[in-house]
Amino acid sequence: MFEKMTKEEAAKAIGEHVREYYRTFMARKPYKDGDRISYAGRVFDEEEMTLLADSALEFWLTSGRYAEQFEKKLADYLGLPFCSLVNSGSSANLIAFMALTSPLLGERAVRRGDEVITVAAGFPTTVTPILQYGAIPVFLDVTIPQYNIDVSLLEKALSPKTKAVMIAHTMGNPFDVKAVKEFCDTRKLWLVEDNCDALGAAYTINGEEKLTGAIGDIGTSSFYPAHHITMGEGGAVYTRNPLLHKLIRSFRDWGRDCVCPSGVDNFCGRRYDKRYGELPAGYDHKFVYSHFGYNVKATDMQAAIGCAQMDKLPAFVEKRRHNWKRLYEGLKDTREKLILPEAEPHSNPSWFGFLITCKEGVSKNKLARYIEGENIQTRMLFAGNLVRQPCFDEARKTGEGYRVAGALDATDRIMRDAFWLGVYPGMTDAMIDRMIEAVRTGLKQAETAIRLTPPPPQIGRTGLSGRLPVERAA
Numbered sequence: 428m429f430e431k432m433t434k435e436e437a438a439k440a441i442g443e444h445v446r447e448y449y450r451t452f453m454a455r456k457p458y459k460d461g462d463r464i465s466y467a468g469r470v471f472d473e474e475e476m477t478l479l480a481d482s483a484l485e486f487w488l489t490s491g492r493y494a495e496q497f498e499k500k501l502a503d504y505l506g507l508p509f510c511s512l513v514n515s516g517s518s519a520n521l522i523a524f525m526a527l528t529s530p531l532l533g534e535r536a537v538r539r540g541d542e543v544i545t546v547a548a549g550f551p552t553t554v555t556p557i558l559q560y561g562a563i564p565v566f567l568d569v570t571i572p573q574y575n576i577d578v579s580l581l582e583k584a585l586s587p588k589t590k591a592v593m594i595a596h597t598m599g600n601p602f603d604v605k606a607v608k609e610f611c612d613t614r615k616l617w618l619v620e621d622n623c624d625a626l627g628a629a630y631t632i633n634g635e636e637k638l639t640g641a642i643g644d645i646g647t648s649s650f651y652p653a654h655h656i657t658m659g660e661g662g663a664v665y666t667r668n669p670l671l672h673k674l675i676r677s678f679r680d681w682g683r684d685c686v687c688p689s690g691v692d693n694f695c696g697r698r699y700d701k702r703y704g705e706l707p708a709g710y711d712h713k714f715v716y717s718h719f720g721y722n723v724k725a726t727d728m729q730a731a732i733g734c735a736q737m738d739k740l741p742a743f744v745e746k747r748r749h750n751w752k753r754l755y756e757g758l759k760d761t762r763e764k765l766i767l768p769e770a771e772p773h774s775n776p777s778w779f780g781f782l783i784t785c786k787e788g789v790s791k792n793k794l795a796r797y798i799e800g801e802n803i804q805t806r807m808l809f810a811g812n813l814v815r816q817p818c819f820d821e822a823r824k825t826g827e828g829y830r831v832a833g834a835l836d837a838t839d840r841i842m843r844d845a846f847w848l849g850v851y852p853g854m855t856d857a858m859i860d861r862m863i864e865a866v867r868t869g870l871k872q873a874e875t876a877i878r879l880t881p882p883p884p885q886i887g888r889t890g891l892s893g894r895l896p897v898e899r900a901a
């Protein structure tokens with residue numbers, strides 16, 4: 428088949444076959460009433476598949492030219508100089524946090540026992556790196572219906588050991604960036620924005636609209652299929668600070684000192700010229716380790732898919748906004764029974780989902796079960812109250828390793844009464860309308876008698892105990 432072709436011509440011919448394959452077998456089938464409605468999913472076309480095939484034919488495998496291209500595209504989109512591709516959003520959070528522990532940051536380095544302000548209503552791996560390193564997460568409550576950190580509590584959480592704030596823009600709704608940033612700036616605290624659920628969200632600060640993830644010191648993304656763009660598994664860490672970028676790269680790439688890209692030797696031209704630590708003079712710089720790092724790089728195949736997805740990102744964000752708005756319009760007259768989500772003032776969210784909290788007298792479990800029975804996927808706000816998860820059993824018993832500043836009442840309420848529906852760009856108006864119908868019908872069945880059930884007491888190092896919220900019979 429390829430005998431009379433050059434390598435480039437053969438690759439092009441394969442690309443044409445891949446396009447044809449996509450059109451014949453992979454193109455999205457039109458939605459029919461009653462079809463399963465997922466909360467999220469990959470939205471792609473022949474562009475993703477041909478770039479993936481191209482990188483497979485090149486067989487570079489590790490991060491290469493597509494990774495470089497992707498990093499540039501994402502950095503340009505965010506208006507940042509530096510972006511590092513990694514293999515997941517969790518890895519992105521790990522690298523972002525670990526970069527802050529580098530001795531090269533001097534006084535500002537996060538040390539074991541230092542405190543990092545965060546929330547318990549969210550995804551666990553925003554918090555995991557803090558705990559695993561031996562720093563202390565300090566949990567604050569959130570506000571409903573924004574589902575973000577309650578900034579009125581920030582001062583209360585502060586201690587002489589506070590070094591950073593690390594929080595997500597929940598469900599694509601920016602947190603109060605102005606308040607958090609001012610709090611961090613005036614106290615010289617690092618701000619890590621977990622932007623995994625919010626790529627494309629904007630916030631206007633001092634008259635200037637900025638994209639989330641590009642406002643704090645470091646931002647992180649996830650490219651798992653549910654997210655705003657996907658490459659299967661993937662993530663990114665971005666910053667405008669050259670030193671933080673150097674540290675991010677070091678922790679991502681085995682902890683090494685050298686910045687040579689994959690497949691390049693002696694990028695700096697001084698490979699054998701310096702002395703490091705107690706190593707002999709001229710020790711090969713490629714094998715000098717300035718940190719205890721990881722290897723969480725992504726492959727070029729993942730990056731190739733990401734490159735095609737980046738071109739679709741602005742349209743994806745708009746479609747998410749459209750879907751969210753349609754859901755809101757279709758449900759707004761249920762507000763007597765349901766709390767609908769609200770955008771943070773001064774923000775233009777890039778919605779990840781549509782989070783609903785059931786009011787008194789409505790059983791979340793009954794409602795979610797009804798909706799799922801209608802073949803429509805629902806999701807929880809991830810861990811609910813992370814401190815109540817089994818992974819915290821040990822720490823709860825000892826009361827050590829974390830701190831709760833104030834009560835987590837809203838967090839507990841979200842754990843009990845909230846769930847969300849998808850708004851991903853693969854949804855059509857007909858799908859959204861069916862979701863609206865399901866919520867409205869389900870609501871009639873979910874109204875229930877009220878009983879009082881005490882929740883397990885909440886024990887933190889502050890000795891804080893849980894209140895007695897109203898729990899509904901499911």
Ligand SMILES: Cc1ncc(COP(=O)(O)O)c(C=O)c1O
Pocket residue numbers: 514515516517518520549550552553595621623624649650651661662
């Ligand atoms: C806010 C947030 N942070 C981090 C992650 C982790 O991303 P990944 O699944 O790519 O590890 C997620 C996952 O959905 C998330 O929602």
